[in-house]
Amino acid sequence: MKIKICLLLLALAITVPGFGQGELRFCLHADPKTFNPLLVDDDASEAVRYLTGGVLVRLNRRTQQLEPELATAWKVSPDGRRIEFTLRPGIKFSDGTPFGAEDVAFTMKSLMDPELHSPIGDGFRSANGDMHFQILPKNRIAITFPAPVAGLDKLFDQVSMMSAHSPEKERAVLGPFVVADYKPGSYVELKRNPNYWKKDSAGRHLPYLDAVRLDIQQNREIEVMRFKRGEVQLINSLDGEYYDRLQPQMRSELFDSGPSFDSEQMWFNQSPAAKIPEYKLAWFRSTQFRQAISSAINRQDLVRLVFNNHATPAIGPISPANKFWFNSKLKPHAYDQSAAIRLLVKAGFRMQGGVLHDAQGHAVEFSIITNAGNQARERMAAVIQQDLAGIGIKVGVVTLDFPSLIERMTRTFNYEACLLGLNNNGLDPNDQMAVWLSSGDNHQWNPAQKSPATAWEAEVDKLMRAQASATSATKRKALFDKVQEIAWEQQPFIYLVHKNALSAVSKEVHGAEPVALSPQTYWQIEKLRVTIERASR
Amino acid sequence: MPDRAPRLLRSICLRLVTIAAVVLVAGLACATMVRFAPGFGVDERELDPRLSAESIAALRSQNAGDGNIGHFYWHFLAGLLHGDLGQARTFSQPIAQLMKDRAPATAQNIGYGLALAWSITLAAAFAAAALQNKAAEVLLSAASIALLSLPAAVVALVAVIARKPASIAIALALVPVLYRYSRNVIAKNCAEPWIAAARARGVSKGRILFCHVLPGASPQLVALAGVSLNMAFGAALPIEVVADSPGLGQLAWQAALARDLPLLVTVTGVVATMTLVANACAATVNDALRMEHA
Numbered sequence: 167m168k169i170k171i172c173l174l175l176l177a178l179a180i181t182v183p184g185f186g187q188g189e190l191r192f193c194l195h196a197d198p199k200t201f202n203p204l205l206v207d208d209d210a211s212e213a214v215r216y217l218t219g220g221v222l223v224r225l226n227r228r229t230q231q232l233e234p235e236l237a238t239a240w241k242v243s244p245d246g247r248r249i250e251f252t253l254r255p256g257i258k259f260s261d262g263t264p265f266g267a268e269d270v271a272f273t274m275k276s277l278m279d280p281e282l283h284s285p286i287g288d289g290f291r292s293a294n295g296d297m298h299f300q301i302l303p304k305n306r307i308a309i310t311f312p313a314p315v316a317g318l319d320k321l322f323d324q325v326s327m328m329s330a331h332s333p334e335k336e337r338a339v340l341g342p343f344v345v346a347d348y349k350p351g352s353y354v355e356l357k358r359n360p361n362y363w364k365k366d367s368a369g370r371h372l373p374y375l376d377a378v379r380l381d382i383q384q385n386r387e388i389e390v391m392r393f394k395r396g397e398v399q400l401i402n403s404l405d406g407e408y409y410d411r412l413q414p415q416m417r418s419e420l421f422d423s424g425p426s427f428d429s430e431q432m433w434f435n436q437s438p439a440a441k442i443p444e445y446k447l448a449w450f451r452s453t454q455f456r457q458a459i460s461s462a463i464n465r466q467d468l469v470r471l472v473f474n475n476h477a478t479p480a481i482g483p484i485s486p487a488n489k490f491w492f493n494s495k496l497k498p499h500a501y502d503q504s505a506a507i508r509l510l511v512k513a514g515f516r517m518q519g520g521v522l523h524d525a526q527g528h529a530v531e532f533s534i535i536t537n538a539g540n541q542a543r544e545r546m547a548a549v550i551q552q553d554l555a556g557i558g559i560k561v562g563v564v565t566l567d568f569p570s571l572i573e574r575m576t577r578t579f580n581y582e583a584c585l586l587g588l589n590n591n592g593l594d595p596n597d598q599m600a601v602w603l604s605s606g607d608n609h610q611w612n613p614a615q616k617s618p619a620t621a622w623e624a625e626v627d628k629l630m631r632a633q634a635s636a637t638s639a640t641k642r643k644a645l646f647d648k649v650q651e652i653a654w655e656q657q658p659f660i661y662l663v664h665k666n667a668l669s670a671v672s673k674e675v676h677g678a679e680p681v682a683l684s685p686q687t688y689w690q691i692e693k694l695r696v697t698i699e700r701a702s703r
Numbered sequence: 704m705p706d707r708a709p710r711l712l713r714s715i716c717l718r719l720v721t722i723a724a725v726v727l728v729a730g731l732a733c734a735t736m737v738r739f740a741p742g743f744g745v746d747e748r749e750l751d752p753r754l755s756a757e758s759i760a761a762l763r764s765q766n767a768g769d770g771n772i773g774h775f776y777w778h779f780l781a782g783l784l785h786g787d788l789g790q791a792r793t794f795s796q797p798i799a800q801l802m803k804d805r806a807p808a809t810a811q812n813i814g815y816g817l818a819l820a821w822s823i824t825l826a827a828a829f830a831a832a833a834l835q836n837k838a839a840e841v842l843l844s845a846a847s848i849a850l851l852s853l854p855a856a857v858v859a860l861v862a863v864i865a866r867k868p869a870s871i872a873i874a875l876a877l878v879p880v881l882y883r884y885s886r887n888v889i890a891k892n893c894a895e896p897w898i899a900a901a902r903a904r905g906v907s908k909g910r911i912l913f914c915h916v917l918p919g920a921s922p923q924l925v926a927l928a929g930v931s932l933n934m935a936f937g938a939a940l941p942i943e944v945v946a947d948s949p950g951l952g953q954l955a956w957q958a959a960l961a962r963d964l965p966l967l968v969t970v971t972g973v974v975a976t977m978t979l980v981a982n983a984c985a986a987t988v989n990d991a992l993r994m995e996h997a
Contacts, residue, residue: 199795285753350804351949569742600752
């Protein structure tokens with residue numbers, strides 16, 4: 167009888183479509199540089215960290231609000247220097263070591279090691295001085311920083327907890343999966359963490375999946391081909407071109423989640439160290455010149471021709487996808503070549519035989535550098551070239567490989583204009599501190615200034631510092647809104663578009679809700695399932 | 704006859720010394736070219752706006768460490784003597800480990816690729832020689848020219864679309880070159896008077912090919928075998944990149960893009976050693992054959 171029941175169940179399992187605890191497959195585009203969650207500074211390692219690391223609080227990628235994870239509650243002090251967590255009891259690392267307040271202290275101490283030079287650690291470093299830990303009764307811990315840290319609680323979304331006592335060190339994790347195997351250049355195999363604490367509403371242990379296989383696939387073309395063949399089931403960040411190519415056959419498996427957090431922008435080199443003639447520097451430092459260039463570029467054309475409508479014209483540094491920080495009062499930059507010419511005439515330029523000349527009679531021409539191999543940017547540069555020809559400006563386009571481009575931007579300053587993108591992984595404007603402070607190394611148009619070169623940059627410095635030390639979110643928003651207004655007016659960066667967050671999720675995957683914020687498709691990995699057919703393939 | 708062995712030994716020693724010298728010079732030349740390439744010493748992470756000024760300064764000083772070529776190369780060689788190849792900046796891993804991880808994939812790609820390429824080549828060259836058929840020869844030549852005109856990367860892409868391994872692409876990249884040369888060598892040997900004499904005496908085609916033509920053509924074919932290893936390495940680089948095969952070719956490409964000096968010098972050294980050793984082996988076999996004939 168028992169045998170009959172077993173056979174019946176087996177037959178049902180084979181014939182009835184349902185959900186299994188199979189393996190999910192998708193691609194990383196490079197080898198992870200590290201499996202130590204505190205050292206992560208590349209996309210591949212970040213993906214592994216997200217899938218294996220346990221955090222105190224997690225940012226819900228859809229609502230953009232923090233949710234409890236290993237901490238059931240948290241409280242930031244009014245002065246923004248202290249945060250107190252109440253830890254979930256009974257949690258164990260993947261190797262069985264218990265998790266507690268000591269582990270939180272150990273993780274934070276390791277993260278803040280000045281020799282580590284971790285981007286996550288740098289986010290907490292608002293002033294010199296040591297952190298203090300207070301292990302409190304009832305599974306609580308308080309961390310006090312030497313100065314207020316803006317958006318303190320949200321920073322913990324990136325901090326994967328490590329064990330202070332486990333002999334497995336960083337291999338002992340608190341996330342839904344553990345690293346089971348890694349073959350360099352080929353794959354990373356993750357297996358379900360047997361001690362993962364989360365359960366679903368029916369009391370079933372999460373994650374549903376048994377394993378995640380991350381194939382290392384640098385070639386995007388092959389990734390798309392493998393998705394079509396069913397060999398991989400997710401594509402996290404899809405190019406518009408591939409999206410359109412897949413659309414006729416796989417419409418229901420493609421997702422356009424609207425504008426992403428990343429921006430595409432161009433800027434002029436205004437550095438005094440720039441290896442360009444003085445008269446050109448004078449153009450680039452002219453606000454009216456930059457505004458005119460911005461007006462003369464048709465952003466809708468960029469969206470339509472370059473991104474096949476999978477992009478949104480950009481207004482400023484913050485994408486409309488960022489629900490809290492985007493300044494919705496800013497108007498879109500209008501495309502108006504007549505207005506651009508009027509601005510240029512006002513700034514002393516004149517049109518002569520269809521060619522724009524400055525007050526000294528120099529024909530206005532410049533070159534834009536961008537990174538070679540990025541087809542979208544190469545096409546954007548071509549559209550900009552054509553748009554600016556309409557106001558008598560001759561533009562040359564130079565494509566360089568990435569190291570050469572960075573060398574020109576950061577060392578030799580041997581360029582006139584640059585077209586590049588900024589990847590925004592975080593929501594908080596503090597992540598862009600080094601971009602907006604005039605002393606910042608990433609203040610691309612004129613980096614590492616000893617004192618602000620212009621009055622508006624001095625104002626931006628003041629506002630950025632003020633928002634970083636303010637503790638009220640509303641006050642910080644008001645201050646950063648002003649920064650966005652100045653950026654809109656002065657246009658040190660001419661923001662062009664925000665690419666849409668495009669992704670692909672196979673029909674075999676259930677429970678995915680793609681969003682704009684990274685990781686777009688697997689942000690709720692523990693709730694994803696694959697169909698039995700796929701699981702047994 | 705009795706001094707054959709010492710002569711052979713002397714020639715092997717001389718070749719080993721030459722190989723060591725060439726590898727050292729190749730490594731230094733590679734290091735110099737990388738050092739003076741635009742973009743040397745920069746790191747993509749410098750553009751991460753989350754990093755503090757101190758972290759960016761630390762990154763820059765870490766990357767500037769290899770700036771002095773003489774200093775770098777001296778330390779690299781000293782490390783090499785102790786079995787330490789240094790650390791690959793691109794992968795944050797010891798280079799020795801990376802080479803150990805990646806070499807099997809390339810060895811497999813090249814090994815299978817060469818075996819397949821030589822099988823096709825010899826079969827086609829012997830078939831052409833045996834058939835003596837104008838139409839077959841035109842067909843084989845046309846196929847070889849068509850393959851020759853395709854860049855290795857395109858062949859790799861075709862292999863990827865057809866879901867074939869990288870070794871097939873390497874074989875297809877080698878076959879046209881090997882075929883044309885082998886075909887010419889075999890045809891030249893077929894035209895020798897003793898072959899005509901053998902034919903006139905009614906010796907079978909197979910016997911003529913394997914007992915008379917092949918021994919005559921073997922010195923050139925052995926030399927070509929040595930060269931084919933170099934060609935296979937050359938083809939493996941773009942093919943492994945396009946086919947995403949995790950071998951030394953892909954590693955070299957990534958190292959070049961990131962200007963990873965120690966990794967590039969190591970890969971150059973390994974490839975140079977392999978090619979020179981293959982050539983030296985072919986030359987030594989030829990020397991031995993020549994001495995045998997003498």
